[in-house]
Every structure is written in structure tokens, then in C-alpha cells.
Amino acid sequence: MKINKDTNILIVGLGLIGGSYARGFSKAGYRIKAIDTDQGAIDYALERGIICAGTSKLDRSMIEAADVVIFALYPHIFREWIEKNQWYLKSGAVITDVTGVKGGLVRYIQSILRDDCEYIAAHPMAGCEKLGIEHSDEKIFYGANYIVVPTEKNSEEAKELCRQIGQILNFARISELSPEDHDEMIGFVSQLTHCIAMSLMTCDHTENLEDYTGDSFRDLTRIARIDETMWSELFLANKDALLHQMKLFTMEFSKLERMLMEGDKEGIKDMMRRSTARRKLFDKEVATDEHGV
């Protein structure tokens, strides 16, 4: 199956990410339906033409009609939804998701899903510290990474369809990782960074610190505004990988602390040089450096 303008696409969960998916698909000329328990979110999307149909009910006929279903829910709600409602899916439907941790989830859902449907996991690495469809914006995907997370159970066709979603939504880079590699990587680049930002934000209680804050501090704590329901669930779902990454970070941080204590200027400079060299690899667009030096 390839997605075309006649493909019946259903999004379940119309929050920030589900809403941004809906906007992206609609802008690209696809017709999107949506289910969300919050009628307000559905009304918001209908009024603005973000979706062409939607409901806050468990509309059996809407589910049965869908060729592709995209779940943009909290992990445990996604799991429960499949457990309870998978029998309404059309035979041959492909389902995918946007969940941030894959380990337990992907293999579990694949193990309980009907044989005549296929679940291919995906992770759009984009977001925003604000929640809800009112903050949705298809542009959060431009320049971002989209990761297809297949297992040995997935067909080439489903992987191809999943990549196609990333293309339609204009992600900058589409790649593929196993659930295990995905979770290890996420433990580092996303979860560890949130742990750091939170700790930095809560470790000092000085009043009026905001009067003296430079951009460094703002950059490092932007993600300290964090949705506790979602992220506590994601952290615990990826506990082992995250704890491992926290340990690596702590060891490195302690090394720096020790060098400072000992006045080891050369050691500190060496670490700074390595940090600078490695950071350069992560620049989004080296070529467009405006100063051109």
C-alpha cells in the first residue's frame, strides 16, 4: 500500500503532535479524519479545516473505514486502545504511532495485534514545550528527524508507507533504527537532556535569578517546561537506558569537577577542545554559516 489522495487516514489523538500531523497532511492535500476524547479539540480542528471529519466518540464506522491509522496518544492509552478496540480496524489496515519510547511497547502491540493488520512504529523527533492542538504547527517537523522503528515482523511495504508519512510531513531526515537502538539513542539525546534541564532548573533557589540570565541558561532550560504526565511515563518506560546515560554523564561531569578542584588547566582545556570539535558535527547547516569564515 502507498498513501495517495484517496487513502483513508485516521488520526487518533489530536493534541500537539496529532494536530501537527493533521495540519501537515491537510496542507499537502490529504483528507484527514480524527478521533479525540475532547470534543473541543475536534471542533477546533474542524473549524479551521485541519481535519475533514472527526468525533469524540468511538465511531466504529470511522475506524472501519481507515486504511492507515496514526496513534498520537500517551503510550499507556495507545496500549489500552489497541487491547480494547483493535477489532474495529479494517482488515489490512496499517497502524503507526508517534510514541517516544519503543522497547516494551512495539513488541507488545505487535504480539497482541490481529494478524490481518500491521503495526509499524515511528518516532517524529519534534515537539514543543506547549501542549494541545491550539499549539500544533506542521512546521515543527521541517528540519527535524523522523525515525522508522521496525522489528523483524514488519513488511517492506509497511516500512515504505511509514517513510512516506515522514516525506509528506516534510521531515528533513528519515532513518531507521531497531526499538533497542532507538531507545538507547533517545535515552541520550532526549531524555538525559530533559533530566539535566530539570535538575538545573530546580537546584538553585536564588530569587530574581531571571534578572541576570543570559542566553546560555535560557537555552539549557527551555525544555525544563515539561509535561509531567507524558514524560514521567516515558522516563520510566526507558528506565534502564536512561539510568545508563545518566551514569555516563555523571562520570564525565565528575571528571571535570575533579580537574577544577586540582587546578588542572591543561586537562580542562583538553576537554573543552574535544567538546568544541564534537559539537561542530551537530550544527544543522554548516554550509549556510552567515559569516562565512
Next chain:
Amino acid sequence: MKINKDTNILIVGLGLIGGSYARGFSKAGYRIKAIDTDQGAIDYALERGIICAGTSKLDRSMIEAADVVIFALYPHIFREWIEKNQWYLKSGAVITDVTGVKGGLVRYIQSILRDDCEYIAAHPMAGCEKLGIEHSDEKIFYGANYIVVPTEKNSEEAKELCRQIGQILNFARISELSPEDHDEMIGFVSQLTHCIAMSLMTCDHTENLEDYTGDSFRDLTRIARIDETMWSELFLANKDALLHQMKLFTMEFSKLERMLMEGDKEGIKDMMRRSTARRKLFDKEVATDEHGV
């Protein structure tokens, strides 16, 4: 003394910050002279009209003519310059600086400076991960903090002149802190953040990590590109305050690690809520939230 269009202003050190000062003053209609050991930097600034005169020599007459001298040098070079060359200063000259750590420096310079000159310390909290006058830009000061760092030795007049520099350069907020309070604050909002960014950048050696990086990671490591000569000096000059801040951070980070280990979801959520609430205070312009929700 108040700065006016006839005030003879000399900048010593024409790098990123010195160059940005020169640009800001020139744009505001002041005539700026500069000394830098690098003739290339002087030529660059002269060709672009960033300064009206400049030299890479220790030009005695240029120093003698200056009413206000702004030092934008590495701390130890600033110290050496004053030790060696203060005798060339005009009687009554006010000198100021841009140095990032104040503790040892300010009181030392004040103790050795001639009685007929006054040194008032300042810290423009702005920068850029790139160095040199080619990257200078007066706009790095817009929206930024400018801190006057007086001691009991400073006159009201010098403080006023120092504030005026912040105003001419269009800093968003001008405040005053003692050298000790300044260094404690800087240990937290600037140095600790750089320590974290460096440690994060160097703790994981996975190849091709840049393919999977989201904006969180980029934000947290922007400042991991760090000038080792400058920053190793600043870290060591503020060793005690920085080590204290590193300890507070480590304690908070370990607390989170422990909650994760124990699966303490409520504890993690509580920390996330505190983090979110505190981070809101640091938003630059709450009023212009474009979504208006």
C-alpha cells in the same frame, strides 16, 4: 563625567566583544579608537568604519588622550596591561572592562591602580560561540543583561558613566551587583551551564549521533563550542563558586536518578511540576506569546 560625542573613548582588545562594543558606539554616533596586538583586526575595523583610529602598537599618545578606556581582554592580559601601562593613562581617566569573573580581579586592579584614575567593573552578559572581530555584532547586546560591578571604592559618578555605556549599547537590562554576588550568580547561570554542556557533549561516543538529534540536544550543547583559553581561565578564577554550584546540581541530578531507580513516579512528576513553574519565570517576553492562550 558623562559620555558625550566629544568624549575620547578607547577600546583595548578588538575581538568579539571589543568589536561589538566598537560597532555599537559607532552606530550611536560616537568616535572610537582601538588598540589590539593584531594589526589584522585593526585594519578590518578601520576599513569598515567600526573605529576611526587604531593601532597594533602601544601608542602612548592614543592612551594619554583617552577619557574612557574599555578593556576587552582575557583577564590575565588585562591585569598585566594595567601593571605595565597604567602610567600612560590620562589623569582622571575612567577605565572599565567586560571580564566574566570579578572576584580576584576587581579588588586587585583597584588596589594597584593610580589614585587619579578610577576602575569601575562591568560585565556585558552576551557573547557568541564564535570569536574575533569578524563575528562582532552590536545586536548581541539587544535583549541582554549588563551588570555594573562596583566596590565600596567606586564613586557614584563612575557608576553612572558605566551604566551609560550599557544604555548606549542598548542592553535590555542594567543592574548592579557586588563582585562576590556577581561571581556566585555567574557560577550558576553561565559557568555551570557550560560545564554541563561540555560534559554532555563528551560523555557519549556513539558515532553518527548527529543523524538523530532533536532540538533539545542542540539547545543544550550550543555552548559546548567553547574557547578553551578564555573559559579555562574564567573557570579557575571562580573555582570555589563554580564547585559549589556543580555540587548543588549533582545533588539534584542524583535525586532524580534515585527516584527513577525506585520507580517513584509521583516524585518525578513533582520535580517536573516545580521545574515547569520555575522555568516560566525565565521567559524573555511572556506578554508576546504568539499563541495567546
